[in-house]
Amino acid sequence: MAATIADLRARTLAYAERRLPALTRLRKAEPLPIRLDRRRIYVLPTGFGVSFALLLFVMLLGALNYGNNPALLLTCLFGAAGGASLFGGFRAMNGLSLTQLNAGECHAGAPLTLRLRFAPTARTRPSLRLRRDDAETAFVLPAGVESDVALTIATTHRGWLRPGRLRVSTDYPLGLFRIWSWLNPDTDFLVYPAIESPAPALPGGQGRENELARAGAGEEHAGLRDYRATDPPRLIAWKASARHDTLLVHDAEHRSDDALVLDYSALTGFEHEARIRRLTAWVLAADAAQRSYLLHIPGAIIGPGVGTAQRHACLRALALLPHAHA
Amino acid sequence: MRERLGQRPFELVAIAVAATIAAHLEHLPPWLWIAAAVAIAARVWARRRDALPVAAWIRFPAAGLLLFAVIAQYGTVFGREPGSVLGCGLLALKVLETERPRDARVAIGFAGFVLMSALLFVQALWFTLAVSTVLVLLLAALVSLQPAPAHTEHPLRHELQLGAILLACGLPLAAAGFILIPRLGSPLWGAPGKDTQARTGLSERMEPGALTDLLIDDSPAFRVRFDRAPPLPPQRYFRAIVLWDFDGTSWTRDQRKGFLRAEAAQDNGARIDYTITLEPTDRRWLPALDLPLVAPEGARLGGDRVLIADEVVSQPREYRTRSTTRYTLSPVLTMQERARALALPPGFDPRTHALAEGWRADGSDDATIVRNALDLFHRSFTYTLSPPLLGRNSADDFLFSTRRGFCEHYASAFVVLMRAAGIPARVVTGYQGGWWNQSGNYLLVRNADAHAWAEVWMPERGWMRVDPTAAVSPARIELGAAAANDSAAWSQSAWLRSLRNRFDVVNGLWTRTIIRFDALRQKGLLTSFGVTDPNQGDLLLAFSAVLGTILLLATVWALRDVAKPHADALDQAWAQLGRRLARAGVARRANEGPLDLLARARSALPAVAGSLTELVQNYVALRYGAVEPAPERVRSFTRTVRNFRAPRRVSEPPVPDLQR
Numbered sequence: 001m002a003a004t005i006a007d008l009r010a011r012t013l014a015y016a017e018r019r020l021p022a023l024t025r026l027r028k029a030e031p032l033p034i035r036l037d038r039r040r041i042y043v044l045p046t047g048f049g050v051s052f053a054l055l056l057f058v059m060l061l062g063a064l065n066y067g068n069n070p071a072l073l074l075t076c077l078f079g080a081a082g083g084a085s086l087f088g089g090f091r092a093m094n095g096l097s098l099t100q101l102n103a104g105e106c107h108a109g110a111p112l113t114l115r116l117r118f119a120p121t122a123r124t125r126p127s128l129r130l131r132r133d134d135a136e137t138a139f140v141l142p143a144g145v146e147s148d149v150a151l152t153i154a155t156t157h158r159g160w161l162r163p164g165r166l167r168v169s170t171d172y173p174l175g176l177f178r179i180w181s182w183l184n185p186d187t188d189f190l191v192y193p194a195i196e197s198p199a200p201a202l203p204g205g206q207g208r209e210n211e212l213a214r215a216g217a218g219e220e221h222a223g224l225r226d227y228r229a230t231d232p233p234r235l236i237a238w239k240a241s242a243r244h245d246t247l248l249v250h251d252a253e254h255r256s257d258d259a260l261v262l263d264y265s266a267l268t269g270f271e272h273e274a275r276i277r278r279l280t281a282w283v284l285a286a287d288a289a290q291r292s293y294l295l296h297i298p299g300a301i302i303g304p305g306v307g308t309a310q311r312h313a314c315l316r317a318l319a320l321l322p323h324a325h326a
Numbered sequence: 327m328r329e330r331l332g333q334r335p336f337e338l339v340a341i342a343v344a345a346t347i348a349a350h351l352e353h354l355p356p357w358l359w360i361a362a363a364v365a366i367a368a369r370v371w372a373r374r375r376d377a378l379p380v381a382a383w384i385r386f387p388a389a390g391l392l393l394f395a396v397i398a399q400y401g402t403v404f405g406r407e408p409g410s411v412l413g414c415g416l417l418a419l420k421v422l423e424t425e426r427p428r429d430a431r432v433a434i435g436f437a438g439f440v441l442m443s444a445l446l447f448v449q450a451l452w453f454t455l456a457v458s459t460v461l462v463l464l465l466a467a468l469v470s471l472q473p474a475p476a477h478t479e480h481p482l483r484h485e486l487q488l489g490a491i492l493l494a495c496g497l498p499l500a501a502a503g504f505i506l507i508p509r510l511g512s513p514l515w516g517a518p519g520k521d522t523q524a525r526t527g528l529s530e531r532m533e534p535g536a537l538t539d540l541l542i543d544d545s546p547a548f549r550v551r552f553d554r555a556p557p558l559p560p561q562r563y564f565r566a567i568v569l570w571d572f573d574g575t576s577w578t579r580d581q582r583k584g585f586l587r588a589e590a591a592q593d594n595g596a597r598i599d600y601t602i603t604l605e606p607t608d609r610r611w612l613p614a615l616d617l618p619l620v621a622p623e624g625a626r627l628g629g630d631r632v633l634i635a636d637e638v639v640s641q642p643r644e645y646r647t648r649s650t651t652r653y654t655l656s657p658v659l660t661m662q663e664r665a666r667a668l669a670l671p672p673g674f675d676p677r678t679h680a681l682a683e684g685w686r687a688d689g690s691d692d693a694t695i696v697r698n699a700l701d702l703f704h705r706s707f708t709y710t711l712s713p714p715l716l717g718r719n720s721a722d723d724f725l726f727s728t729r730r731g732f733c734e735h736y737a738s739a740f741v742v743l744m745r746a747a748g749i750p751a752r753v754v755t756g757y758q759g760g761w762w763n764q765s766g767n768y769l770l771v772r773n774a775d776a777h778a779w780a781e782v783w784m785p786e787r788g789w790m791r792v793d794p795t796a797a798v799s800p801a802r803i804e805l806g807a808a809a810a811n812d813s814a815a816w817s818q819s820a821w822l823r824s825l826r827n828r829f830d831v832v833n834g835l836w837t838r839t840i841i842r843f844d845a846l847r848q849k850g851l852l853t854s855f856g857v858t859d860p861n862q863g864d865l866l867l868a869f870s871a872v873l874g875t876i877l878l879l880a881t882v883w884a885l886r887d888v889a890k891p892h893a894d895a896l897d898q899a900w901a902q903l904g905r906r907l908a909r910a911g912v913a914r915r916a917n918e919g920p921l922d923l924l925a926r927a928r929s930a931l932p933a934v935a936g937s938l939t940e941l942v943q944n945y946v947a948l949r950y951g952a953v954e955p956a957p958e959r960v961r962s963f964t965r966t967v968r969n970f971r972a973p974r975r976v977s978e979p980p981v982p983d984l985q986r
Contacts, residue, residue, distance in 0.1 A: 038885060048431045055435050059442050064510045066406075067641055069841050070454045071445040076503035077458065078438050080496025081465055081489075087884040088492070094884065126476035138473035173488055174468045175431055 029162070029186035033119065035097040036168070041090065041181045049176035052082055085174040092125045092172045093179050099146075101163070101187045107280070108194040111152045114163060116183075120144050127172040132163060158193040158276070158319045162186075192280065192315040193273075199281030202260060202289070224248045232307050234290070259304030260286055260293040262314075272324035280318055287311040297321060331427055334481070335470040336373060339430045340366050342463040343421050346437040347414045349444035349457055355399060358411055362418035369422050380422045389419055406446050413440040427471045434464050449642075450545075451836040458493070465489030499876050506869035508862040509845040528566050528611070528755050528776055533576040534720055534735045541711055541732065543773040544826070546605055547757060548613060549834050550769040553599040556762060557615065560803055561651045563779070563791065564613040564771065566756040568630040570666050572745075574674040575720060577738060577753050591631060593619060594652040601646045603837055610635045613756055613771075615649035616791065622647045630752075631655065642841045655789040659750060667750030667783060675721040675742060682746035692784055695747045699740055700797040707736070709799035733802070736794035737778040750783035754791070758803065766831040896955060899964040900945055907931075910972035920946050933973050941966060 027040070045053070056079045063071035100117035116130065118141055125141040130151050139149045155161060169180035224237055227247030235249040262282050267275045279295065286293040287310070294304035295314040298321070302314050331339075347354070347362050369380070392415040393403065400408035417440050420433040441460055445453070466482075466489035475481050528540070548564075550556075569577035598615060612625055612633040621627040622645035625635040633647070659667070670679075685695050706729055713731040716723040721742040724735050737753050744751035758777035760769040779793040796803045852860040852868065904914050912927045924942040928935040944963055948955040 048428075048435070051432075052435055055439055059439055060507070061514065062446075063442065064507070065513045065515060066446050067509065067513070067844070068446055068449065069504070069843050070449045070457075071442050072507065073454070073500065073504050073840065074442050074445055074457060074461065076500035076507075077493060077496055078442075078461060080499035080503065081461075081492040082496075083499055084492050084495035084880070087495075087880050088488075090884050124476045127472035127474045129473065140474040140476055172472055173492065174465065175427075175471060 027165075027182055027184050029164075029184045032101060032185050032187070033097050033099045034183050034185060036093055036095065036181045038094065041093050041179060043086065043090065043177055043179050046171055046175060046178045049082075049178075052176055056082075082174060082176050085172075086177045086179075089170055089172045089177055089179045091123075092128065092170050093168065093181060095121065096125065096128075096141075096168065096181075097121075098183055098185065101185050103189045105192065106155060106189075107192045108155050108158045110155065112155050112161070112189065112191065114151045114153060114189075116149045116151065116166075118147050118149065120146050128168060128170045131167045131169065132165070155191045158191050159323075160188045160320075161191045162188045190316060190319050192319045193276045194280065195284060196274070196277040196281040199278060199285065202282055202285055202291075203262070203266070224250060235307070260291055261296060262286070262293055263296040264298060265296070272321075276318050276321060280315065283311060283314045283318070329427070329473075331425060331430055331471070333373060335427070335430065335467070336424065337370055338463075338467045338470045338482070338485070339424060339433055340370050340421055342460070342467040343417055343433060343437050345460045345463055346441045346444075347417060349441060349453075349460060350410055350414050350447075353407060353447055354411060354414060357395070358415055362414060365418050366421050379425050385419060385423055388422075389416070392416070392419065406443070410440070410443045410446070413443060430471055431468065434467050437464055449841050451833050454836075454840075462486060462489040462493055465492055499873070502869060502872040502876065505843075505848070505851065506865050506872060508865045509848060528607075529609070530567055530569075530611075531576055531578050532569055532734060532738070532753060532755055532778060534716060534724065534731065534738045540773050540776045545773055546830065546833065547771050547773045547775065548602050548604040549830075549837070550615070550760070550771065551601045551603075551767065552769070556769055557598060557651055559759065560796075561616070562758060562760055562769070563616040563777075563793075564757040565616055565618075565632055565754050566611045566613040567754070568628075568632055568781075569753040569755065570630075571669070572671060572738075572742065574671040574718070577741075591617060591619070591656070592654040593650045594654065595650070596652045597648055597650050599646070599648050601644060603642060603644045603834070603842070604639055605642055605837070607639045610638050612639070612643070612645060614647055615651070617650050617653045617655065619648045619650060642837050644838075644842055654787065656783070657786055657788040659783055664750055664783075667752055668745050668748065670742065670745050675719045675746075677719075677726055678721045678739070678742055679746045681725070682743050682748075686747050692747075692749050692782075695749060696744070696782060696792060699743050700792070700794060703736060703740075703794050704797040707731075707798045709795065709802060733778045733795040736798060737780050740780045740792070740794040744780070744782050752781050752789075754779055754781055758793075761827045761830075763827065763831055763834075765828065766834055768834060770827060770830050770834070895957075895964060896945075896948055896960050899960070899967045900949075903941065903945075903967045903970065906967075906970060906972045912972075920949075931973060934970075937970060938972075941970060 056075060059075040059078070060072070063069075063075050097119040098116055099119045100115075102115045102117075103112055104115075106112040121141055121143060124143045127138065127140065129136060129138050130149060131137075132151060132153055135151055135153045137149065137151050139147075141147045141149075151166070153163065164184065166183040166185075167180055168183055169178055171178050224240055225248065227236065227241075227249050231249045237248045237250055240248045262279055264275055264279060267278060270278070279297070283293070283295060287306075287308075290306060292304050292306045293310070293314075295302040295317065297317060300317055302317055303310055305313075344363065344366055347359060351359060392412065396403055396408050396412045396415070400411070402408055403412050413436075417433065417437055420429070420436060424430050424433050438461070441457055441464070445457060463486075466485040469485040469488050470481070476484065550564075556562075567579060569579050571578050571580045597619070600615060602613065604612060612622070612635050614633050617631055618627065618633055621633060624637070625633050625645065628634050633645075635643070656663075682695070685698055690698065702725075708730045709732060710730050711732055713735060714728045716728065716735075721739045724731060724739045725743070737755075741751040741753050755776070755778045757771045757775045758779070759775045760771040762768075763770050777795070779791060779795065781789045782792050783789050793803060848865065849860050852864060857864055857868075900920075907914065907923070907927055910931060912923070912930050914923050918926075920942050924939060927938055931938065941963075944966070948959060948963060
């Protein structure tokens with residue numbers, strides 16, 4: 001029952017936002033930084049606020065009926081403090097400025113952590129809430145420093161993900177008024193494909209063993225070259241470097257002949273997404289084993305290569321593969 | 327909203343609720359407040375030990391039990407007292423079931439209502455202040471429900487501070503509401519004051535010894551402002567009730583007998599005009615300085631010259647009247663009056679009768695008998711507030727064995743003695759004395775100043791006041807109740823009493839300006855702003871206008887820091903220099919750094935090239951030479967920029983063609 005109502009409500013809202021953008025304050029995505037000001041901060045009483053108003057009315061009637069001025073004064077004080085709280089809440093939101101929006105690496109199905117960076121503000125802004133769909137987090141922005149806020153959202157599909165509208169809201173300080181605004185940054189995040197789990201071992205597992213055997217056969221300098229500033233540290237061959245008084249790195253290019261080939265078309269008997277999931281798992285496995293690999297997918301060959309750049313290039317290509325029915 | 331309420335906010339809510347219930351303590355039955363305290367404390371303790379929520383099978387029977395107990399005690403749940411008891415009980419039960427922030431908010435909102443209802447019982451200034459403090463606690467509890475607190479080191483202090491700030495910010499709005507919300511002409515439901523239990527105060531029934539509660543009650547009874555000089559202390563008799571009828575134990579004023587005529591009073595000068603502000607008594611009598619001559623509005627003058635209000639005094643009441651201290655009251659007595667003023671119940675006080683008849687047999691006249699009686703009191707009686715109890719023959723016991731008592735005993739015994747001797751006499755109760763407040767220029771009369779005296783009727787001279795207490799303890803009359811009541815409680819110490827009396831100016835002000843602020847004064851206030859004959863609509867209009875103004879000011883305040891961004895002083899000075907140069911025809915281009923601008927400006931404005939070079943180099947050093955430029959150097963730079971005058975140029979030099 002509750003689910004039906006929630007669904008109906010969401011659909012009504014979506015319809016209303018499509019047809020009445022001016023009324024529902026649907027904003028187009030906009031570039032960062034996004035600064036909240038009075039033109040885009042909205043205020044409505046919360047359910048508690050409405051009951052509070054009713055309560056005040058009853059208190060007012062009681063005080064007036066008994067002709068009791070101190071009681072009336074107390075009622076006025078209570079109400080006025082509630083009214084004053086509106087401005088406190090508004091000040092917590094007004095001038096808030098979102099400067100950056102980042103996200104970490106994420107595979108479909110795993111939670112994606114968005115990191116929102118807010119510009120330093122003149123005063124502490126307590127008890128703000130950030131919400132997207134069902135994900136919600138409460139945070140405080142201390143005065144004078146840049147602050148990062150993390151919001152974890154669920155992912156389902158590979159490919160581009162636009163977080164869309166994020167609701168920043170507060171009912172500070174008394175919970176009588178909800179003050180909210182929408183952040184709709186035009187930032188997209190790439191969600192890598194899901195990983196097949198458990199995944200079978202890498203294809204052509206003997207390639208690595210051949211290489212090791214050859215290295216053991218005495219070709220000491222095989223696969224090594226001089227260090228360049230752009231080389232990742234984990235490619236440095238420390239033992240060899242110590243012997244030669246110069247930094248040497250494992251040469252990926254040199255090993256390209258032995259590169260592992262991860263071929264989309266070789267995975268027959270699977271449907272499209274299953275192939276992508278397996279390739280993703282293999283890319284990660286190959287990367288973890290520091291092996292050179294080549295990804296062959298319809299329309300592109302990536303690599304051969306090793307390291308972070310190769311991994312990201314492959315995952316990106318996999319993520320952006322057209323969907324099966326498209 | 328779905329999260330569980332933390333322990334700290336829960337405890338703050340529990341404390342706020344407990345304080346709210348404590349505000350009702352005075353009239354709560356002990357079973358309720360003990361149960362509430364135990365329930366709240368037990369819940370706090372259980373929650374500290376991670377107990378489960380209180381189950382519904384405990385909560386619902388508890389609520390039913392509460393309802394049953396209230397009905398058993400009061401017979402109803404409606405009305406001020408049963409309603410507040412029920413409210414306190416429900417509030418305590420709400421704390422029991424509070425598990426989520428939503429519950430806590432409901433509890434706090436309801437606590438606000440219960441807190442307000444406490445003021446229906448006591449309206450004193452100190453109590454209102456105490457209740458406002460509890461309100462701060464309630465607001466702080468609401469703040470504590472917020473998800474991410476601003477300060478985690480001293481959260482409680484921060485919350486209390488915020489609650490107080492919110493209350494302070496609300497003051498203008500609250501004042502506007504208080505002054506301008508139209509008061510009701512007549513109550514919407516019930517009749518205020520009808521459902522109350524009697525307060526301590528003078529009652530229309532007097533038993534010797536019954537006033538003790540009243541005589542130790544230090545709360546103000548009324549305040550008197552005299553138009554001219556106040557009467558001397560021995561003349562400060564305020565009559566409230568005249569008691570005619572004695573049944574052997576108590577004096578009453580039998581309404582059924584009525585009064586056949588208004589007693590004629592001849593006024594022998596010494597008129598005094600004054601205004602009395604009476605604290606609520608929940609009775610109808612109005613005290614007036616000895617012998618009121620006219621009845622104030624809403625009251626009538628009783629046959630025996632007491633003021634009787636048309637309605638019970640359930641709110642502080644202010645009235646103005648005129649009295650005299652020299653008078654002849656009722657020089658002729660009718661037969662009925664005489665019979666009533668001589669009536670004594672048969673079979674009581676034989677020794678008193680014997681004594682009076684003995685005096686009469688000696689051939690003494692009325693005046694001598696009165697003097698004899700006063701002599702008797704003066705010789706061998708003691709004034710005390712803790713007298714021994716009297717038996718069935720109260721006058722006999724008092725006159726011949728105990729001989730210790732206070733005004734009631736003396737008045738009662740004296741009147742019995744007079745009636746036994748055949749002199750018409752009656753008891754008058756009221757107040758005597760009071761404390762003259764020099765700074766406030768008014769006479770403060772406390773409940774402790776309650777007094778009882780006698781009136782005897784003499785041919786030609788009419789009813790005359792005789793105060794037998796004065797014969798025993800002249801200090802009681804000359805110096806007031808405080809001097810005569812020798813019970814040495816701490817609260818009786820002279821300096822404390824004097825402090826309290828001085829502080830009463832504030833209390834009096836509170837009563838006059840806040841408690842007594844009614845529809846009439848409201849109209850008067852608006853009239854002083856030039857609104858003739860204001861009605862409720864005008865008041866609402868004025869309220870809306872003030873509300874709008876306050877909201878506007880608050881909005882300006884809330885938007886303030888956005889409208890005026892706090893810019894860097896160095897940037898501002900540089901922007902000013904840019905504007906000066908632009909006026910002189912050298913506008914900075916978007917792609918131009920300071921040095922490029924300088925190069926262009928030097929060629930365009932050779933007259934100021936030297937000072938400009940210095941300025942720009944200065945700026946570059948300040949802006950790019952240090953992370954945080956020294957403030958004094960920035961100030962000096964700002965000054966130089968302000969003094970810099972660029973020569974005015976008519977036209978912009980042609981822009982060099984960058985394409986070429």
